[in-house]
Amino acid sequence: MGRNTIELDIKVPNQTRYLSLIGRIGDALARELEEEGGGREVLADQLNVVLTEAMSNAILHAHDDDPDKTVHISLSISDHELCIRVFDQGRGFDLDAVGEPDDEGAREHGRGLFIIRCVMDVVTYRRSKGFNVLEMRKKLR
């Protein structure tokens, strides 16, 4: 682990009431990063929304809103890269089947993964050791 690397491993009940806590942890973490000549407001908002979207996807879709399940999130942030992993035990989904939102049709759902993909550089979803892992990476400058 590098000198300026922060790693967090978080497990919370599968309940949307914890979205705010997780989002705010991301927000606070981004603000801890040093950046020459300015703050990290944009990154703080981005980390907040990505964590919120990824976690609500796990809670509502992968875990069918079952309050007895647990969501596991791991965060690693260094001077150069941010990596978020969200683990679920659900049936999984096809990341490639998620398209862009249709602004003319104005659908109610289906913007969460689109937002994650816009903000992060690399997004993958795979099966690993009995879990599904949504992995999201972003280069930091």
Place this chain on the structure above:
Amino acid sequence: MEIAVTENSGVTILTPMNERLDAHNSDTLKGAMKESFEAGAKNVLVDLSNVRFIDSSGLGALVSGFKNSVSHRGRLTLSGLQEQVRSMFELTRLHRVFEIYEGLDEALASFAEGDVHG
């Protein structure tokens, strides 16, 4: 989530009081917009000035309200978008779908003039 409901010159103003509009609380706003249109309101304004953070569920709730406005031949406008909220509308291109005003006064004036654009 608490939503303040007020009336001003025939406009129903819904003001979410929380800083966050996300998958945990967006159904409350969705329900409040639906109830307003079903109760016969034609002009509904959602004042987002307290909301510092919105996610896709919050955006989805507003889209649902927009659909209610269309099906009831009414009008839904938004005002008071903070920075993160505005950037989410732009990212998802929903700023092209909604009638968005800078502040409450501009939004209310648009109802008084009977403006409809979009």
